[in-house]
Amino acid sequence: MEPAPSPQMFQYCLGGAENYQRPPQKLWVVIEHDKPASHPQQVHISIVGAKHMRISWITDDCSVPSVVEYGTSPGNYTASATGHHTTYRYLSYESGAIHHVTIGPLELGTTYHYRCGIAGDEFSLRTPPATLPVEFVIIGDVGRTGWTVSTLFHIAGEEYDVLLLPGDLSYADRHQERWDSFGRMVQPLASARPWMVTAGNHERETLRQPGGGDDDEPPARFVAYDARWRMPHEASGSRSNHYYSFDAAGGAAHVVMLGTYAESGEGSEQHAWLERDLAAVDRRRTPWLVVLMHAPWYNTNLAHQGEAEPMRRAMERLLYEARVDVVFAAHVHCYERFTRIYDNEANSQGPLYITIGDAGNYNAHNEGSS
Numbered sequence: 001m002e003p004a005p006s007p008q009m010f011q012y013c014l015g016g017a018e019n020y021q022r023p024p025q026k027l028w029v030v031i032e033h034d035k036p037a038s039h040p041q042q043v044h045i046s047i048v049g050a051k052h053m054r055i056s057w058i059t060d061d062c063s064v065p066s067v068v069e070y071g072t073s074p075g076n077y078t079a080s081a082t083g084h085h086t087t088y089r090y091l092s093y094e095s096g097a098i099h100h101v102t103i104g105p106l107e108l109g110t111t112y113h114y115r116c117g118i119a120g121d122e123f124s125l126r127t128p129p130a131t132l133p134v135e136f137v138i139i140g141d142v143g144r145t146g147w148t149v150s151t152l153f154h155i156a157g158e159e160y161d162v163l164l165l166p167g168d169l170s171y172a173d174r175h176q177e178r179w180d181s182f183g184r185m186v187q188p189l190a191s192a193r194p195w196m197v198t199a200g201n202h203e204r205e206t207l208r209q210p211g212g213g214d215d216d217e218p219p220a221r222f223v224a225y226d227a228r229w230r231m232p233h234e235a236s237g238s239r240s241n242h243y244y245s246f247d248a249a250g251g252a253a254h255v256v257m258l259g260t261y262a263e264s265g266e267g268s269e270q271h272a273w274l275e276r277d278l279a280a281v282d283r284r285r286t287p288w289l290v291v292l293m294h295a296p297w298y299n300t301n302l303a304h305q306g307e308a309e310p311m312r313r314a315m316e317r318l319l320y321e322a323r324v325d326v327v328f329a330a331h332v333h334c335y336e337r338f339t340r341i342y343d344n345e346a347n348s349q350g351p352l353y354i355t356i357g358d359a360g361n362y363n364a365h366n367e368g369s370s
Contacts (some may be wrong), residue, residue: 029144031184034323037061039120040099042183044190047162047246048232052104053125053194055083056230057116058183062087064095070103070114074122077115079103088227090207093176098227108250123191128161134249135160139359140330141168141200144182148360152189163193163249163253166330167200167294171361172224174205179224198257199225199242200294200330222261231257237276243270246279253288254281256324260294260331264311271314278322289324291351296329298341298353304332316343320350330357 012235022320032042037060055068058127066085069077083101087094099117106112108130115122128134142148169308170182203225226241233244241331242259262270281289295308297316308329319327320342332355342350 001244027146029146029149029181029185031181033060033180033184035120038064038117040116041187042228043116043123043187044195044229045125045193046184046196046231047128047248048102048104048196049235050247051106051108051127052102053106053127054102054230054232055114055116056098056099056100056228058096058098058180059117060096060227064097064099064117064119066097067099067118068101068103068114068116068120072110072112074113074124075131077113086227088223088301090174090176090205090223095224095227098181100230103223125192125194127163127246128194130250132249132252134162134253136248136255136290137163138292138328138356139163139164140166140328141333141357141361142182142186143168143171143361144178144185144211146361148185150357154184155189163189164257164292164328165195165197166201166257166292166328166356167204167260168330168357168361169197169200169225169229172205173202174207176224177226181217183228189249196246196255196257197229197231198259198292198294199261204261230318239269243273245366247286249362251286253290254286256289256291258291258293258311258315260308262313265314269313271318274315274318278318278324281322283323289322291319291324291327292308293329295331296336296353296355296357297327297343298338299332299333300336301332307331320347323349324351326352326354328354328356330355333358333361 028239038057040057043057048054058219066083067080069080071078081101081103085097085099087097106127108127111124111126113124122154137155171178172178199222204221207220207225223342231241231244233241236245238244240262243257245256247254259270264270297312299306338354339346340348340350
């Protein structure tokens with residue numbers, strides 16, 4: 001990222017989907033774990049504060065210690081950190097041990113080698129740079145199809161620093177083994193660069209526990225997502241795993257991840273948190289202010305029209321007054337880019353809105369424009 005572009009660099013986008021001929025859908029890809037139960041799988045990392053990383057992984061053996069050994073040379077681990085593990089049940093499914101360990105402080109722009117649980121393969125990660133430029137990869141609605149494999153292949157061939165994913169990760173849709181397959185699929189990338197994510201509708205996975213005896217008890221939602229993909233919400237003063245923020249490039253970029261499926265109206269915790277978070281950004285030292293959410297506020301496709309309108313009406317003013325540069329969303333399975341907008345009108349002071357919801361999902365490309 002370099003200093004923010006002028007609005008003249010972009011053109012307003014309407015429709016265009018009717019001219020696109022999507023190739024045939026590709027089948028699900030299933031990846032099994034073929035190593036001992038004590039060996040780490042589904043390894044992914046996330047940024048925690050300025051100089052720490054959270055390492056997350058799963059073991060089938062729940063007795064494996066939640067320990068990460070790490071250092072700047074392969075096989076030479078000069079530091080270690082201890083965390084914790086959790087498990088969850090979803091109907092008849094029982095997860096393995098889901099480990100979360102925060103390591104650091106780490107030097108920025110540096111490669112570290114690490115081992116999880118004192119067993120199995122060595123992994124390596126590179127911390128983001130201390131200054132601009134910083135390169136983000138942004139994908140949404142990923143899934144586990146042949147198209148997903150193609151997307152990940154293209155990403156693997158690029159030099160980048162952080163991956164941002166505004167929802168719809170695995171498309172498990174209550175089939176929990178699909179979460180495991182997804183974690184194995186993305187591990188080569190997600191273990192090497194931070195993956196910063198927020199939840200989409202396919203993460204909701206509503207569950208009513210059988211035999212609870214209390215019809216008024218609210219159903220459980222986001223059980224697998226919250227257990228597996230823990231984000232650093234506490235570091236930004238958020239009480240929810242579904243919305244948080246973090247800095248990159250020494251504070252030159254501030255990234256805000258919003259929760260489409262968390263309460264967002266005035267008086268809600270998310271609304272109050274966002275107001276505080278944006279007010280704390282000093283644009284003199286932070287030229288880039290980026291927001292991501294799952295459901296787009298602006299969308300010319302026929303699919304998902306108006307779904308995020310209550311959230312837009314409640315929060316758009318906050319983004320406008322903070323002079324957010326760009327807003328990325330997913331959910332609609334297409335690419336679409338708008339000019340700078342505020343309250344449904346072109347406005348040179350408003351954010352640029354971009355939809356990127358077609359990284360590999362199993363559904364068809366959303367057709368047509370309204």
